[in-house]
Amino acid sequence: MRVLVVEDERRLASGLRTGLEADGFAVDVALDGTDGLWLARENPYDAIVLDIMLPGVDGHRICATLRAESVWSPILMLTARDAERDEIRALDAGADDYLTKPFSHAVLVARLRALMRRGAPERPPTLTAGDLRLDPATHQAWRGPNPIMLTAREFALLEFLLRRPGEAVSKREILAHVWDFDFEGDPNIVEVYVRRLRAKVGRSAIETLRGAGYRLAADGG
Numbered sequence: 077m078r079v080l081v082v083e084d085e086r087r088l089a090s091g092l093r094t095g096l097e098a099d100g101f102a103v104d105v106a107l108d109g110t111d112g113l114w115l116a117r118e119n120p121y122d123a124i125v126l127d128i129m130l131p132g133v134d135g136h137r138i139c140a141t142l143r144a145e146s147v148w149s150p151i152l153m154l155t156a157r158d159a160e161r162d163e164i165r166a167l168d169a170g171a172d173d174y175l176t177k178p179f180s181h182a183v184l185v186a187r188l189r190a191l192m193r194r195g196a197p198e199r200p201p202t203l204t205a206g207d208l209r210l211d212p213a214t215h216q217a218w219r220g221p222n223p224i225m226l227t228a229r230e231f232a233l234l235e236f237l238l239r240r241p242g243e244a245v246s247k248r249e250i251l252a253h254v255w256d257f258d259f260e261g262d263p264n265i266v267e268v269y270v271r272r273l274r275a276k277v278g279r280s281a282i283e284t285l286r287g288a289g290y291r292l293a294a295d296g297g
């Protein structure tokens with residue numbers, strides 16, 4: 077079982093190496109984000125232990141980039157104590173689990189073994205239109221190689237449109253699927269969100285059809 081450790085605190089990194097090797101793992105260590113990302117792309121690791129605050133590329137970005145490139149090695153993120161936001165962001169970025177520093181070596185090994193047993197999870201297919209992509213499993217979207225940061229509602233709207241590229245969808249359908257079937261607020265909320273989404277995915281991606289609703293360009297715009 078081969079593990080990549082990406083950690084810039086040298087003492088912790090070397091302690092992890094020694095401990096994991098003693099437990100029978102083959103271990104590679106990267107002391108910054110750039111090396112870590114490179115190693116993770118080049119080698120099929122059985123698991124990756126990934127710190128968040130790293131010189132070069134931070135852990136969230138590494139995780140999101142790997143997932144965007146369909147590298148599914150299980151990732152265990154190391155988060156700072158009491159940083160609940162870090163934990164949520166870690167999972168949003170596509171990490172499989174997280175462990176709060178400081179942690180015991182036994183707990184780390186147990187979590188790693190659990191991740192390895194589970195293996196790389198099967199992901200539902202990514203939705204695409206041209207170079208616009210969205211992964212419903214990891215809640216991420218990209219234009220080409222660049223991640224698009226979306227709120228939950230913007231994400232749901234883009235996902236709905238991407239499930240029907242090139243088709244006209246009415247405001248009412250959007251309201252029913254992205255908001256609620258019994259939505260009773262101002263239907264113009266859809267326009268507001270379409271405008272916000274256009275600002276993030278590109279104006280030409282979503283066409284307004286007079287009186288009929290909207291259409292996502294089949295080629296992504």
Ligand code: CA
Nearest residue numbers: 084127129130
């Ligand atoms: Ca660090």
